[in-house]
Amino acid sequence: MSLKLSILGCHSATPRSFAYPTSQFLEINGDYFLIDCGEGTQLQLRKNKIKFSKIKHIFISHLHGDHFFGLIGLISTFSLLSRDKELHIYAPKGIKKIIEIQLQLTYSWLSYPLKFHELENKESELIFENERVTVHTIPLKHRIYTNGFLFREKPKERRINIEEVRKHPEIETCDYHNLKKGKDYTFSNGDILSNKEVTFDPPKPLSYAFCSDTAYYPDIVTQIKNIDLLYHESTFLEDRAELAKTTKHSTALQAAKIAEMAQVKKLLLGHFSSRYKDEDLFLKEARTIFKEVKLSHEGDVISIENS
Amino acid sequence: MSLKLSILGCHSATPRSFAYPTSQFLEINGDYFLIDCGEGTQLQLRKNKIKFSKIKHIFISHLHGDHFFGLIGLISTFSLLSRDKELHIYAPKGIKKIIEIQLQLTYSWLSYPLKFHELENKESELIFENERVTVHTIPLKHRIYTNGFLFREKPKERRINIEEVRKHPEIETCDYHNLKKGKDYTFSNGDILSNKEVTFDPPKPLSYAFCSDTAYYPDIVTQIKNIDLLYHESTFLEDRAELAKTTKHSTALQAAKIAEMAQVKKLLLGHFSSRYKDEDLFLKEARTIFKEVKLSHEGDVISIENS
Numbered sequence: 001m002s003l004k005l006s007i008l009g010c011h012s013a014t015p016r017s018f019a020y021p022t023s024q025f026l027e028i029n030g031d032y033f034l035i036d037c038g039e040g041t042q043l044q045l046r047k048n049k050i051k052f053s054k055i056k057h058i059f060i061s062h063l064h065g066d067h068f069f070g071l072i073g074l075i076s077t078f079s080l081l082s083r084d085k086e087l088h089i090y091a092p093k094g095i096k097k098i099i100e101i102q103l104q105l106t107y108s109w110l111s112y113p114l115k116f117h118e119l120e121n122k123e124s125e126l127i128f129e130n131e132r133v134t135v136h137t138i139p140l141k142h143r144i145y146t147n148g149f150l151f152r153e154k155p156k157e158r159r160i161n162i163e164e165v166r167k168h169p170e171i172e173t174c175d176y177h178n179l180k181k182g183k184d185y186t187f188s189n190g191d192i193l194s195n196k197e198v199t200f201d202p203p204k205p206l207s208y209a210f211c212s213d214t215a216y217y218p219d220i221v222t223q224i225k226n227i228d229l230l231y232h233e234s235t236f237l238e239d240r241a242e243l244a245k246t247t248k249h250s251t252a253l254q255a256a257k258i259a260e261m262a263q264v265k266k267l268l269l270g271h272f273s274s275r276y277k278d279e280d281l282f283l284k285e286a287r288t289i290f291k292e293v294k295l296s297h298e299g300d301v302i303s304i305e306n307s
Numbered sequence: 308m309s310l311k312l313s314i315l316g317c318h319s320a321t322p323r324s325f326a327y328p329t330s331q332f333l334e335i336n337g338d339y340f341l342i343d344c345g346e347g348t349q350l351q352l353r354k355n356k357i358k359f360s361k362i363k364h365i366f367i368s369h370l371h372g373d374h375f376f377g378l379i380g381l382i383s384t385f386s387l388l389s390r391d392k393e394l395h396i397y398a399p400k401g402i403k404k405i406i407e408i409q410l411q412l413t414y415s416w417l418s419y420p421l422k423f424h425e426l427e428n429k430e431s432e433l434i435f436e437n438e439r440v441t442v443h444t445i446p447l448k449h450r451i452y453t454n455g456f457l458f459r460e461k462p463k464e465r466r467i468n469i470e471e472v473r474k475h476p477e478i479e480t481c482d483y484h485n486l487k488k489g490k491d492y493t494f495s496n497g498d499i500l501s502n503k504e505v506t507f508d509p510p511k512p513l514s515y516a517f518c519s520d521t522a523y524y525p526d527i528v529t530q531i532k533n534i535d536l537l538y539h540e541s542t543f544l545e546d547r548a549e550l551a552k553t554t555k556h557s558t559a560l561q562a563a564k565i566a567e568m569a570q571v572k573k574l575l576l577g578h579f580s581s582r583y584k585d586e587d588l589f590l591k592e593a594r595t596i597f598k599e600v601k602l603s604h605e606g607d608v609i610s611i612e613n614s
């Protein structure tokens with residue numbers, strides 16, 4: 001089980017010389033996901049040496065420009081590079097019209113199938129699933145319809161304890177299939193061998209939640225309980241708690257409160273407002289409540305492994 | 308008279324780690340113009356320390372993404388920064404729909420008036436004029452409707468030769484107005500004083516033409532004859548002359564031919580394809596025909612003064 005998160009951009013909307021708006025690239029259990037796609041994301045992917053061909057699923061939290069203005073460029077570039085694989089976009093209703101009108105008015109024909117999955121449900125829903133991973137929306141509280149995303153590895157099978165299993169000559173290799181699934185073994189004489197005696201626990205599945213943009217919103221706590229990594233926006237510090245409230249953003253302290261309530265293993269802060277020159281202040285403020293906190297920086301890679 | 312051109316991006320569409328698509332900022336005779344606005348232009352403006360408030364007129368050559376995908380981001384950022392001055396966009400028909408649908412679906416209300424001047428004329432036309440500068444379109448030959456832009460300083464008034472004029476006590480300060488306009492002076496006895504005896508020529512007006520994207524298209528030569536600076540795309544070298552022809556781009560040699568025929572003072576090449584690792588080859592190829600040639604690089608500033 002492994003999770004690797006690359007930070008491509010982690011700043012709020014107003015541009016600075018060397019800061020990019022939101023975008024992340026997640027590698028989880030062998031699958032790849034792009035989360036948000038602010039202006040300049042394609043350049044950041046290049047800088048971070050992430051192959052374009054790995055991107056098959058793009059999740060957009062909400063239709064504010066700093067979270068999706070880089071999408072049309074990426075979609076176009078894929079076509080210039082003669083991509084043929086399907087690309088799936090999961091984003092609030094409206095995205096299809098925005099992209100399609102641009103393709104139409106620029107006389108662009110894509111070299112690959114582009115599939116839109118438009119979101120409008122206000123309850124959490126399963127929006128992606130394969131044999132290895134699930135992705136659920138996390139409804140957030142912002143000025144417009146916004147979802148966070150919860151990525152969870154699926155549990156792997158139990159692992160055979162070869163040394164123990166060999167002590168029972170009656171058990172054959174073809175029985176391993178049931179043992180891996182956690183079933184007990186019934187001998188021909190009717191005796192039962194407890195599964196745990198001949199298998200090891202599988203590695204614990206990892207989980208990651210992306211929560212941006214959002215006001216302080218404790219409703220999300222149940223959904224992200226005990227996850228391994230939480231990215232929570234912290235546009236402001238407590239000195240601007242009122243502004244956070246009116247613009248429906250969070251402070252570093254509020255992000256830390258959510259992390260503490262949800263008992264997550266690690267908190268990652270981001271979406272910093274340009275008004276703060278010293279970003280270490282976000283770290284200090286959050287640490288007053290929650291210790292395992294880290295700031296995002298463009299180019300950072302956060303890796304978690306469970307073996 | 309002065310002209311200062313800042314290169315914000317000068318590469319063709321496929322992204323590289325440290326290369327930006329087309330955008331230029333032109334300062335001419337005290338006026339400011341942004342030409343094309345590829346993705347990342349707002350970041351490049353910041354890096355080049357160009358104040359956003361200077362931008363009142365944006366010219367878009369054509370609706371291929373590498374020339375305008377940065378426009379929606381810039382328009383939005385201006386609003387986030389509470390701009391109140393009008394912004395004028397001169398671009399092919401379709402731009403209004405593209406921008407307005409994004410503003411509408413992102414629930415954005417601009418803090419300033421946004422005025423579109425949609426272009427569809429296939430003949431050259433005057434699209435901007437004030438007391439100091441004119442801007443004409445230069446119809447180009449590309450896969451879709453495309454205009455270059457010709458920026459010309461208006462001639463300044465003649466300058467009074469104080470030493471000479473004082474030799475004629477009858478001429479008063481209030482007569483200077485007519486002398487500056489080039490009129491001869493008629494003494495009270497009917498004698499005529501030739502204007503040239505008491506004035507200097509004004510500095511020669513400067514001119515700049517932006518021609519991208521375009522196939523080799525000698526029709527433009529008449530319009531750009533003798534200008535001070537020509538930016539002409541050179542996506543390819545002659546080794547890809549066939550590809551240039553089918554994609555309606557130019558080679559460095561073709562750009563040089565245009566410069567030679569138009570007898571421009573200086574040629575600036577750009578819009579380089581990512582297939583060429585050594586950009587000096589563009590310079591070498593163009594120099595076989597035209598000596599006064601320069602390559603664009605992001606961050607370059609080209610200044611011309613006539614005093």
